[in-house]
Amino acid sequence: MEFAAQTPRQEAPCPAELDEFAVAFYERTLGRADFCPSGIADELGVPRQRAEQAVCVLRELRLVKPAEGVVDRLVAVSPEAAQMELLVPLEREILDSRRRLAGFKGQLSSFVAAFEKQARTRAESVVITDDQEEIELRLLEAAQGCTTEVLVMQPCVARETHELRLARPLVLEALRRGAQARILYPHTARGDSVTRAHLGELLPAGGQVRTTNEVRDRFLVFDRKTAFIPAGEGDAIAVVYEGAVAAFLAGLHARAWESAFDFDSGAAGYAGTMEDLKATLLDLLASGAKDEVIARRVGMSERTLRRHVATIMQDLSATSRFQAGVLAARTGLVDPALRSAA
Incomplete structure (x- = not known):
């Protein structure tokens, strides 16, 4: 046709x-x-x-x-x-547009039942894809159907992945429709100007933001029904249409949220979270973790991590990372239980 x-x-x-x-x-x-x-x-x-x-x-x-x-x-x-000549045609055009809009809404409503039935009987519970267009469409579908809450755990905006960048305006739109949004960032996001600029839009719209000492990974959960999680080391994303998985991730988010620090857009820099971040770095240094692992755990680049480590070593008068860990342990600056777990 x-x-x-x-x-x-x-x-x-x-x-x-x-x-x-x-x-x-x-x-x-x-x-x-x-x-x-x-x-x-x-x-x-x-x-x-x-x-x-x-x-x-x-x-x-x-x-x-x-x-x-x-x-x-x-x-x-x-x-x-003049009003008869100028305004009457415009008013008529507005009326015609409203009639067309009502007609389109009526036609589209006929497909709602079919769509909802398909969503309830979705054949695939997990879809793994690295196709950017498909990821965008599935994000749009999940966000538009979101009515209660969006949960996000992610690194700072400067290091965010493609799907998280696509999700930003969708989370804002869900907030404007009345849904809640709780976003967890690492403490290091407080020092990132791009992240702070984004939060300048998110907070006034009603979003809740906290930072924590560690962000182990990234995920999005919509209405505890649909989750977007990494699928391996590449750009592939696993879209999980399974309530049990979404609820599990929501539980992880809730536990991290309880110990996290509220983000105040008016506060400068790390705003009181630096000591928490420093303690976490000391714990991870004492555990012998590599820079790559530590940087990923706390949500910063390896270059920024080395700068923080150099400052910590200077504060402890340590000549090596190992010595810094030993001195931190002797002075009670690290958690032995956390060190053994790491």
Whole structure:
């Protein structure tokens, strides 16, 4: 079946800017059989160019029109007549658009039941894909159907992945529809200007944001029904349509949320979380974890991690990472239980 290409609709022109002179010009033309713009300009003692500008405004508002049978002469029109000519067609067009909108809504509602039935009987419980377009479509589907809450755990915006970047405007839209959103970032996100700029939009919309000393991984959960989690080391994403998995991730999020710190957009820098971050770094250093592992656990780049480690070593007067770990253990700055678990 072929469909005819739709031609773009022409928008109605916006009226030119109205000023007091245009009103004064119009008042001077009232009660005359016809008039010449230059004559009105002479009467008002203004340049003719200004009179022509006023005429342009009045023409667009349909308050003047050419006089019949007389060249280069105009006649004033009453506002009521101008309204009939200018506004009635626009109001009719608005009414037609509303009827078309209602018609489209009625037609689309016929497909809602079929869609919901398909969603309830979805054959696949897990879809693994690295196709960016498919990921975007599945994110859009989950977000548009979200009515209660969105849960997010992610690194700072500067290090976010493709699906998290796509999810940002969708989370904002879910908030505007009345859903709740709770987002967990690592403490290091507090020092990231791009993250703070994004949170400047998220917080006023009603989103709740906290930071924690460790973000083990990233995931999104919509309504505890659909989850988006990494699938391996590449760009592949596992979309899980299984309530039990989504509920499990929601539980992980809730436990991390309890010990996390509220994010205050007005507070500068790490805002009191630096000691918590420093303690976590010391624990991981004492465990012997590699830089790559530590950086991923706390949500920062390896370069930033090395800068923090250098500062910690300087504070402890340590000449090596091992010595820093030993000194931290002796002074009680690390948690032995956490170190053995790590």
